[in-house]
Amino acid sequence: MxxxxxxxxxxxxxxxxxxxxxxxxxxxxxxxxxxxxxxxxxxxxxxxxxxxxxxGIHPTRDGTRFLIDPSVEVVSGSAGTSGCVNGTSDYLHYFRDRYARLGGMIRSRVGAMPIEGLIRSTRYRQEECTVIGMVAEVKNTTNGHRIAEIEDSSASISVLFRKDLPVFADAQRIIYDEVIGVKGKLSNDGRLFFAEQLYRPDIRIDNTPFRSEQPGKAVFISDVHVGSNTFLEGAWNRFADWLSDSDFGYLLIAGDLVDGIGIYPNQESELTIKNIYEQYDAFGAMLSELPSRMKIIASPGNHDVVRGAEPQPVIPDAFTKKFPANCTLVENPAVVNLQGVRVLMYHGRSIDDMIGLIPGASYEQSGLMMEEMLIRRHLAPAYGRRTPIAAGKTDRLIIDPLPEILHTGHVHIKGITNYRGVLGINAGTWQSQTLFQKQMNVNPTPALAVVVDLQTLVPETFSFA
Structure with a gap:
């Protein structure tokens, strides 16, 4: 004794x-x-x-002891699951998988028929029916209407959304490669489908998120950009001290852990750490100074030392030798389970594409962009644009299972939303305005952390600026 x-x-x-x-x-x-x-x-x-x-033990601010045992389960996106592209045949599997799964979500709510069956039979001319397809092309007509070509595994058809009908507002937000359902009537010549209603995979209105039965709080951040001369070291140190004086069990970081090398022209002139290994060593040292009781989950972003195509693999071992043992590395995207609460971590590069395709969207509306992802049940609907996607046999960017929390980054601007029971969080960045952002008139919201109580799913924002 x-x-x-x-x-x-x-x-x-x-x-x-x-x-x-x-x-x-x-x-x-x-x-x-x-x-x-x-x-x-x-x-x-x-x-x-x-x-x-x-x-397992940490004192709370009132001096009493608080027992915690944070546990993390990686549901999807563990190391080695991103795979590689084996050839053009994978693209066929990829889009078939996307159509089947997203189309199935729509079909679970509305009955639909194959496009080929619609256009080949005169029985359905001017009779109301529903079809489901992937958007191959979408544009506005000279008369101000909206027209989209959709296709399923059997055929394709042009769908007209008239500007004088209520469905037109939804049609304005149709983007390439998303899967939609359309209710309407076929023209007499069988060449055009007149839309009356638009369906998306979406989230059920009665969705009820899971809440943890045990006490626990998670901290959400992204875009640390260690190595940049605009990294806010002082703010980070205040954040680290604050974590040490807290009872939080989890820290989730959604990509761009470091600033990287050669990401954009003349980047070297804006770096304080010009060696990529040293950038990760510095980041690892920062994590090591945080409370060892916390579970840290980190995923990559487009500035990190992995392939740019999504899904992105975990940061390789060669760069993480100084990361602490309490840090779990996951892919981008990944789903992690915190006391039963599922968190979908996605860096958010596709927001660049969605802003260019959705009328009225902007970088100041990162919350709205997360809602658009949830409505389509897909993290990067538009294929072949600024967001490179590695097409595998399955589409890893489909939002399934449905999470309680969607955690993004990339845009450096805070956004919080709650769409049909799913909490969307973008905490901003730990980097002040860069020269490029200044040229683009992007004003970041730096040095913020969002804390979520896992028993209530209520977010709270803290500033360390």
């Missing part, structure tokens, strides 16, 4: 002072091996070992 003096001397042997709360806890639990586990987990520059370094 240990006594207080023996415990104190063991810490002093390693040049560490120990807080009485720690001594008391070890005595109460009679765990001699806990001393060695605590010593192994404290950062090298630690002077006083406080209760925050006890595995």
């Amino acid at each position: 240990l006594d207080a003096q023996e415990i104190t001397h063991r810490f002093l042997d390693t040049k560490l002072q120990v807080h009485p709360e720690v001594v008391r806890y070890i005595l109460e639990n009679n765990e001699p091996d806990l001393i060695e586990r605590i010593i192994a987990g404290v950062p090298k520059d630690t002077i006083v070992v406080s209760a925050k370094y006890i595995p």
Whole structure:
């Protein structure tokens, strides 16, 4: 049986002072091996070992002890699952998978018939019916109407959305390669389908998100950009101190961990760390200074040292040697389970494409862009644009299963939304305005963190600027 003096001397042997709360806890639990586990987990520059370094135990701000045991399950996007493109045949599988799964979501709510059956039979001329297809082309006509060509595995057809009908407002937001259902009537010559109603995969109105039965809080950030001369080191240090004085169990980082090398022209002139390995070493050192009790989940973005095509693989081991053991690396996108609450992490590069395709959209509306993803049940609907996609045999960018939280980044501007029970979070960035952003008139919202209570799913934003 240990006594207080023996415990104190063991810490002093390693040049560490120990807080009485720690001594008391070890005595109460009679765990001699806990001393060695605590010593192994404290950062090298630690002077006083406080209760925050006890595995599974952390003091809250009112001084009481709070027992936590954060656990993370990677539902999808674990290391090695992104795969590679094996040839043009994968593209066929990819789009068939997209159509079948998203079309199935629509079909579960409305009955539909194959396009070929519609156009080949005179029975359906001027008779109301529904078809489901992937958008191959969409444009406005000279008369101001909207026309889209949609196709399924059997045939294709042109669909007209008249500007004088209510369906036209929804039709204005149709983008390439999304899957839609259309209710309407076929023209007498069988060449044009007149739309009366538009369906998308969407989320059911009665969707009820899961809430954790146990206490737990998660912190959401993205776009740290370590290595850039606009990285806000002072704000990050305030954030790190704040985490050390908290009872949060999870930290989720949605991409662009570092600024990278050669991402854009003349980037080298804006870097304080010009070696990519050293950028990740610096980021790893920053994570190591955070409480070891926290579970950290990090995914890549377009500035990170992985392929640009999505889904992106995890950051390779060669770059993460200084990352702490409590950090879990996942792909982009990935779904992680926090106490039963599912979080879909996606860096958000496709927001660039959606802003260019959806009327009225802007970088200041990152919350709206997350809603548009959820409505289409797809993270990057438009294929072959600014967002490179590695087409595999399955479409990993489909939003299925439905998460409780969608966590994005990329645009550097905070956005929070709640669409049909799904909480959308974009926490902004840890980088001040870059020269490129200034030229584009993009005003970032830096040094923010969003905290979500897993029992209520209520978000709260904290600033460290």
